[in-house]
Amino acid sequence: MKIIMYAVLDVERPFIKAWAEKHNVEIKCVTERLTPETVKWADGYDGIDFQQTHMLDDSIYPTLKAMGFKQLTARMVGLDMVNVPLAKQNGLIVTNVPAYSPRAIAEMGLTQALRLVRKLGYYDQRMDKLDFRWTGLESTEIYNLTVGIIGAGNIGGATARIYSALGANVIATDPVHHAELEAYLKYTDLETVLTESDIVTIHTPLDDTTVNMLDAAAFKKMKPTAYLINMARGGLVKTPDLIAALQNHEIAGAALDTLADEVQFFEKQAEPDEIPEDYKTLRAMPNVLISPHSAFYTNTAMKNIVEMGLDDVLAVLEGRHPQYEVLY
Known part of the structure; x- marks a missing residue:
């Protein structure tokens, strides 16, 4: 099982490594945001996890569907950068991390x-x-x-x-x-x-x-x-x-x-x-x-963001119900 994570921060990497070893999952980390250009890197992966404040381009959803993805996990609370209805139209279960800290x-x-x-x-x-x-x-x-x-x-x-x-x-x-x-x-x-x-x-x-x-x-x-x-x-x-x-x-x-x-x-x-x-x-x-949208930025929050997001990616991939599915 392979997961790709976008916009990964250095502070997240130890938590990602620990989670990957615990669950025996291969994870590719990239520092770039999820864009129409970088979404191509997800081809061949089973799960996807991202974070950003920029609006996702509408072309990303059908691209992920064509690649066979079943979910889209936002490593954040706010979802104003995700077109949830369009994601669902393309068969993507959207999850977020509503209470990481x-x-x-x-x-x-x-x-x-x-x-x-x-x-x-x-x-x-x-x-x-x-x-x-x-x-x-x-x-x-x-x-x-x-x-x-x-x-x-x-x-x-x-x-x-x-x-x-x-x-x-x-x-x-x-x-x-x-x-x-x-x-x-x-x-x-x-x-x-x-x-x-x-x-x-x-x-x-x-x-x-x-x-x-x-x-x-x-x-x-x-x-x-x-x-x-x-x-x-x-x-x-x-x-x-x-x-x-x-x-x-x-x-x-x-x-x-x-x-x-x-x-x-x-x-x-x-x-x-x-x-x-x-x-x-x-x-x-x-x-x-x-301040530069940094209120969330603590070690506790970063650990929870990584683990809660990846837990839901894994749940969908294993056919289980994710804990934080976005229903609207």
Whole structure:
């Protein structure tokens, strides 16, 4: 049995090697993304496993079908880069890794929120000018704040647990109510989350119903002292509206692990002419923190990403039901 894995990181290789030896499976690792050109490398393999933030080209699905593939495993949570209906039309069972380490992303969100609340961006800016005065930068403490979560799934739930443990008042909106989270949060509606929260943190999938859900109208509902945390998908936030809200002091700041146009320049050493103006504008603000879609990047997460993804590849190849099949 042979499996090909695309976009493999060096940090994943020890976990891949250990899994392959345990299950007596041959695995070929390539660093390139899955594209119409590189999909040809999959010919002769039984299973396929990939990760990337770029949209898969539609030609890939019939190509995999013609090669005899029965599955397509995405080594990630979000599936906005996969045309799931088209994959199913081509006989491909799609799986993902929905909860490889919710705490990794939740902890990154907390880290950035604390930096914003404590105004560390402003301190950094002053100290770069050898100005060591702290006057005018009074902050508060987490237990005084209300944290609003948009999307209380695996990551949102982990986020709720952490903030609750720190003493924050946590509220959340989600179409599905999880009874086990009620010890850590109070369910409410989106309007209440936006108007009452001091920190709004979003953890929803990106699809046609959620694209640009945080726009000018949403920002006008938020407190002028509130912070936005986006550790999910860039397309959830309408970037021009966010910039305007920050410039007009409608919100106090933002932490962004992802941007709507990040595929142009993230995951590489970018050239100056590749950097869009919205990134430059945001990056210059002391009340905005940007990281390169790296909230997931911990050793625990990488181990789980590899093992959970490959477990489902093997399940399909052996005729068993995968644990994380995407059903929509």
